[in-house]
Amino acid sequence: MLWTVxxxxxxxxxxxxxxxxxxxxxxxxxxxxxxxxxxxxxxxxTMGTIDAIASGVRQLTPEQxxxxxxxxxxxxELLESKGxxxxxxxRPFMIDAAIRQNRLSDTSRDAAARGGLxxxxxxxxxxxxxxxxxxxxxxxxxxxxxxxxxxxxxxAVVTTAGIVLSMLFETLQFFQSVPPHEFFFGTVWDxxxxxxxxxxxxxxxxxxxxxxxxxxYISFVALLVAVPVGLFSxxxxxxxxxxxxxxxxxxxxxxxxxxxxxxxxxxxLVSFGPxxxxxxxxxxxDVSATSVLTAGFIMGVMLIPFVSSxxxxxxxxxxxSLRDGSYGLGATKSETIRRVVLPAALPGIVGAVLxxxxxxxxxxxxxxxxxxxxxxxxxxxxxPVTTITxxxxxxxxxxxxxxxxxxxxxxxxxxxxxxxxxxxxIYALYIVRKYREQYE
Amino acid sequence: xxxxxxxxxxxGGRSGLTARAIVAKGIRRRYAAELRFRAYGxxxxxxxxxxxxxxxxxxxxxxxxxxxxxxxxxxxYLDPEVIDPSGKYDENARQMVDYGELAAxxxxxxxxxxxxxxxxxxxxGALLSQNADIDIRDHMxxxxxxxxxxxxxxxxxxxxxxxxxxxALDREVPEAxxxxxxxxxxxxDRAVAEGLLQKRFNTGLFTFGASSQPxxxxxxxxxVGSAFMMLTVLLLAVPFGVAAAMYLQEFAPRNRWTDLxxxxxxxxxxxxxxxxxxxxxxIFINFAGLPxxxxxxxxxxxxxxTLPTVIIATRAAxxxxxxxxxxxxxxxxxxxxxxxxxxxxxxxxxxILTGTIIGLAKALGETAPLLMIGMVAFVVEYxxxxxxxxxxxxxxxxxxxxxxxRGFVERTSGATIILLVFLVAxxxxxxxxxxxxERRW
Numbered sequence: 001m002l003w004t005v006x007x008x009x010x011x012x013x014x015x016x017x018x019x020x021x022x023x024x025x026x027x028x029x030x031x032x033x034x035x036x037x038x039x040x041x042x043x044x045x046t047m048g049t050i051d052a053i054a055s056g057v058r059q060l061t062p063e064q065x066x067x068x069x070x071x072x073x074x075x076x077e078l079l080e081s082k083g084x085x086x087x088x089x090x091r092p093f094m095i096d097a098a099i100r101q102n103r104l105s106d107t108s109r110d111a112a113a114r115g116g117l118x119x120x121x122x123x124x125x126x127x128x129x130x131x132x133x134x135x136x137x138x139x140x141x142x143x144x145x146x147x148x149x150x151x152x153x154x155x156a157v158v159t160t161a162g163i164v165l166s167m168l169f170e171t172l173q174f175f176q177s178v179p180p181h182e183f184f185f186g187t188v189w190d191x192x193x194x195x196x197x198x199x200x201x202x203x204x205x206x207x208x209x210x211x212x213x214x215x216x217y218i219s220f221v222a223l224l225v226a227v228p229v230g231l232f233s234x235x236x237x238x239x240x241x242x243x244x245x246x247x248x249x250x251x252x253x254x255x256x257x258x259x260x261x262x263x264x265x266x267x268x269l270v271s272f273g274p275x276x277x278x279x280x281x282x283x284x285x286d287v288s289a290t291s292v293l294t295a296g297f298i299m300g301v302m303l304i305p306f307v308s309s310x311x312x313x314x315x316x317x318x319x320x321s322l323r324d325g326s327y328g329l330g331a332t333k334s335e336t337i338r339r340v341v342l343p344a345a346l347p348g349i350v351g352a353v354l355x356x357x358x359x360x361x362x363x364x365x366x367x368x369x370x371x372x373x374x375x376x377x378x379x380x381x382x383x384p385v386t387t388i389t390x391x392x393x394x395x396x397x398x399x400x401x402x403x404x405x406x407x408x409x410x411x412x413x414x415x416x417x418x419x420x421x422x423x424x425x426i427y428a429l430y431i432v433r434k435y436r437e438q439y440e
Numbered sequence: 441x442x443x444x445x446x447x448x449x450x451x452g453g454r455s456g457l458t459a460r461a462i463v464a465k466g467i468r469r470r471y472a473a474e475l476r477f478r479a480y481g482x483x484x485x486x487x488x489x490x491x492x493x494x495x496x497x498x499x500x501x502x503x504x505x506x507x508x509x510x511x512x513x514x515x516x517y518l519d520p521e522v523i524d525p526s527g528k529y530d531e532n533a534r535q536m537v538d539y540g541e542l543a544a545x546x547x548x549x550x551x552x553x554x555x556x557x558x559x560x561x562x563x564x565g566a567l568l569s570q571n572a573d574i575d576i577r578d579h580m581x582x583x584x585x586x587x588x589x590x591x592x593x594x595x596x597x598x599x600x601x602x603x604x605x606x607x608a609l610d611r612e613v614p615e616a617x618x619x620x621x622x623x624x625x626x627x628x629d630r631a632v633a634e635g636l637l638q639k640r641f642n643t644g645l646f647t648f649g650a651s652s653q654p655x656x657x658x659x660x661x662x663x664v665g666s667a668f669m670m671l672t673v674l675l676l677a678v679p680f681g682v683a684a685a686m687y688l689q690e691f692a693p694r695n696r697w698t699d700l701x702x703x704x705x706x707x708x709x710x711x712x713x714x715x716x717x718x719x720x721x722x723i724f725i726n727f728a729g730l731p732x733x734x735x736x737x738x739x740x741x742x743x744x745x746t747l748p749t750v751i752i753a754t755r756a757a758x759x760x761x762x763x764x765x766x767x768x769x770x771x772x773x774x775x776x777x778x779x780x781x782x783x784x785x786x787x788x789x790x791x792i793l794t795g796t797i798i799g800l801a802k803a804l805g806e807t808a809p810l811l812m813i814g815m816v817a818f819v820v821e822y823x824x825x826x827x828x829x830x831x832x833x834x835x836x837x838x839x840x841x842x843x844x845x846r847g848f849v850e851r852t853s854g855a856t857i858i859l860l861v862f863l864v865a866x867x868x869x870x871x872x873x874x875x876x877x878e879r880r881w
Contacts, residue, residue, distance in 0.1 A: 142777040146691060152683035153692070156704045156751070159744050163715060166722030229484045236481025253488050258867060260805025262834045263499070263856055266841045270849055271498050301491050308488075332470050334477035355710070362712020364808035369841060389714050393811050396721065414718040418711065425710045 225300025230307025314348030503853025654847030665830030672739020681750030717812025753795020790877030
C-alpha cells in the first residue's frame with residue numbers, strides 16, 4: 001500500500017511544481033530576441049498574454065486555429081467568443097508561443113500520468129515481493145506515519161518563517177526606495193498615492209514616528225482602563241469572592257474577550273464615539289467622535305479579561321503560607337493583599353500587563369473604526385490619531401501595485417509590528433514562567 | 441515598609457495617648473481602608489459586567505428592527521401593453537421589462553393619487569425600492585400565462601420608507617432637509633393604517649448579497665463565504681493541529697528542535713491577526729497566485745491562525761489522559777502508534793472537539809486578516825466554489841459600518857446580532873460538550 005501510493009504521489013507533486021517553471025522557461029527561450037530584452041514588467045505582461053492565448057487556443061477548432069495563425073481572422077474577437085479576453089491584439093510570435101506551450105504541457109501531463117502509474121505498479125510489485133512472514137510491516141508503516149506527524153508539527157515553524165521572510169523581502173525592497181533612517185525617524189506620514197506613470201517627483205514621506213506615537217498612546221490609554229479594572233476584579237475574585245460568585249462572574253467577564261473586535265469597533269463608532277462627543281460638547285470640550293480616548297477606552301474594556309484571568313491565576317499561585325503569615329501579624333485582608341500578595345505576584349502581573357500591551361499594539365478593527373486616519377503627533381486625548389495597524393489596512397486595501405513604496409511600506413510596518421509584539425510576548429512569557437517556578 | 445503599615449506605639453511617641461487608644465484609632469482607619477478596597481474590587485467587576493450589558497443592549501436595541509422589513513401589499517395589474525408590447529411571447533424580452541413601472545402604477549392606484557400629476561407619481565415611485573420588481577418578474581417568468589391578470593405581491597418599500605415606518609425618521613426636521621416630504625409621509629401613514637404597508641419578516645437580510653441600497657443589502661454572500669472558510673479551517677487546522685499535538689505530546693524527543701517548535705506555537709498564538717493577513721497576501725496571493733477575495737485564501741489564513749489554538753487544546757486533552765491507559769495498551773502488545781490512535785485519541789476527543797469549536801468561533805469573528813487579502817469586495821453573486829470572490833460575516837459588518845448611509849446602521853447591528861448568535865451558540869455547544877464528556881480519572 002505505502003510502496004504503491006507514496007512514490008507516485010511524490011512524483012506527481014514534484015512534477016506539478018516543476019512543470020510551470022520548466023515550461024515557461026522553454027517558452028521564454030522560444031520568444032524573439034527583442035522581447036527578451038524588454039523590462040521585467042513588459043516581459044511578465046507578454047507571458048501573461050501567452051498564457052491567456054494558450055487557454056483560448058485549446059477551445060478552437062483546427063480550421064479556426066489555422067486561419068488565425070495565417071492572420072486571416074481577428075484573434076481578439078475569436079478568443080473573446082471563447083471567453084478569453086485579451087487586452088491588445090497578440091503579435092504572431094505570441095500565438096506560436098502559446099501553441100508551443102500547449103503542446104509542451106500536454107506532453108508533460110501525459111508523461112506525469114504514465115510515470116506515476118508506472119511507479120505505482122513498480123511499488124506494488126516491490127511491496128508484494130516483500131511480503132513474507134518475517135516482515136514487520138507495522139513498524140515500517142508506523143515509521144512513515146511518525147514522519148508525517150513530525151512534519152505536521154513543523155507547520156508552526158514554517159508559518160513563522162513564512163511571516164518573517166515574506167515581510168522581510170518586501171521590506172528590503174521598500175528600503176531601496178525609501179532610506180531606513182527616513183522611515184524610522186521621520187516625523188511626517190504622508191504617503192502620497194502618486195498618479196500612475198508619474199515616477200519620481202513627489203514620493204511621499206513615510207515617517208514611522210507619528211504612527212508609533214499613536215499606537216503607544218492608544219495602548220497606554222487602553223492599559224489605563226484595563227489594568228486597574230482587571231487587577232481589582234482579579235483580586236476580588238481570587239481573595240474575596242465565594243465559589244458561587246466566581247463561577248458566574250469569571251465566565252461573564254471572559255465573554256468580553258470572546259466578542260469579535262469588529263463588534264467593539266462598531267460600538268465605538270456608532271454609539272460610544274458620538275456619546276463622548278456629545279458629552280464633550282455639553283462640557284464645552286471640543287471632542288471629536290474618533291479620538292484616542294474613544295479607541296483607547298473601548299480597547300481597554302476588551303483587554304480587561306486578559307489582565308484579570310492571568311492575574312487571577314498568578315494571585316492564586318501565591319502560596320497560602322504567605323497570607324497566613326501576614327494575618328498572624330495582625331494585618332487586615334486588604335493590607336495582606338497590598339503588602340504581601342501583590343508584591344509576591346508582581347512579576348507575573350507585569351507579564352500579564354505586557355501580554356495585554358502586545359494585544360493592544362496589534363489590535364486592528366477597533367482602531368480602524370474608532371481612532372481616525374490622520375497621522376497626528378498630538379498629546380491631546382480628544383483628537384484623532386492613527387496607528388500602525390490602521391495604516392497597514394489603508395495601504396493594503398484597494399487597488400494595489402506591488403512595486404510602489406506606498407504598498408511596500410505596509411510590509412515594513414507589518415514587520416515592525418511583528419517584532420514589537422514578538423519582543424513583548426517573549427519577554428512576558430519569560431517573566432511569567434520564571435515567576436511560576438519560584439513556588440513549585 | 442512594615443513600620444509604615446503597623447505603626448508601633450512607642451512610649452514617648454504621641455503625648456496623651458495610650459498604646460491601646462492608638463491601636464483603636466488605627467483599627468477604625470484600617471477597617472475603613474479594608475472596606476474601600478473591597479468596594480474597588482466590586483466596582484471593577486461591576487464596571488466590566490455593566491459594559492457587557494450596555495454593549496449587548498445597545499446592539500440588540502439598534503439591530504432587532506432589522507429583522508423586519510416594510511413592504512407594500514400590491515395588486516399589480518400585469519399590463520400586456522407594458523410587458524409584451526410587441527405581442528410576442530419572448531423569454532428574453534420579458535426579462536427586460538420594467539416591472540417597477542407596474543408596481544408603481546399599482547401603488548398609485550392603491551393610494552388614490554392622480555395618475556396625471558407627474559410630481560405626485562414620481563413621489564409615489566420613490567416610495568418603492570429599486571428592487572420592488574423582483575417578485576413581479578419572478579411571477580411573470582414562472583407563470584407567463586398570467587399576463588393581463590391582476591396578481592397580489594409584496595413589493596419592498598424604499599429604505600427611507602422603512603425607517604419612517606419603524607419610527608427611526610425624525611419627523612421634526614424641516615421638510616426641505618428630510619428624506620421624505622410631508623405628502624409622502626401622509627401617504628405612508630395612510631398605507632400603514634389601511635394595512636397596505638406592513639412590516640414582514642426580513643428574509644432578504646439572510647439571502648441578499650451586497651447592495652448600495654440598505655433595503656436590498658443582505659448577508660447571504662457573507663454567510664456562504666464564512667461557511668466556506670470555516671470548512672477550510674476545519675479541514676486544514678484540525679488534521680494538522682491534532683497530528684502536531686500528537687507528535688509533540690507523545691512521540692517527540694526533548695531536544696532543541698522540539699523546544700523551538702513549542703516556543704513557536706506559543707508565539708504564533710499571540711501574533712497580531714493582521715500579520716497573518718500580510719502573510720496571506722504575500723504568500724498565498726502574490727507568490728502562489730491564488731485569486732484575491734477568494735474564500736479559500738481566507739480559509740487558509742484563518743487555518744494558520746487557528747492552528748496554535750487547536751494544538752494547545754489537543755495537547756492539554758491528550759495530557760489529561762492518564763498514563764495507566766497507555767500502559768495497559770502497551771502491556772497487551774499494542775505499538776506506541778496503536779496506543780495513541782486507538783486509546784488515547786478517542787479518550788481525548790471531547791477535549792479536542794471543544795478546543796476546535798472555540799478556535800473556529802475565534803476564526804469566525806476575525807476581520808483584520810481578511811481585509812488584507814481583499815475580502816472587502818462588493819459581491820452580489822453567490823460564490824459557487826471557494827475560489828470565487830466572497831465576503832465574510834465580520835467583513836460585511838465592517839463594510840456596512842463604514843457605509844455612509846444611515847440605513848445601514850440598522851443592518852450592521854442586525855448582522856452583528858447574527859454573528860454574536862453564532863458565536864454564543866458555538867461557545868455554548870463547547871461548554872455543553874465539556875460538561876457532558878468531562879471525565880476525571
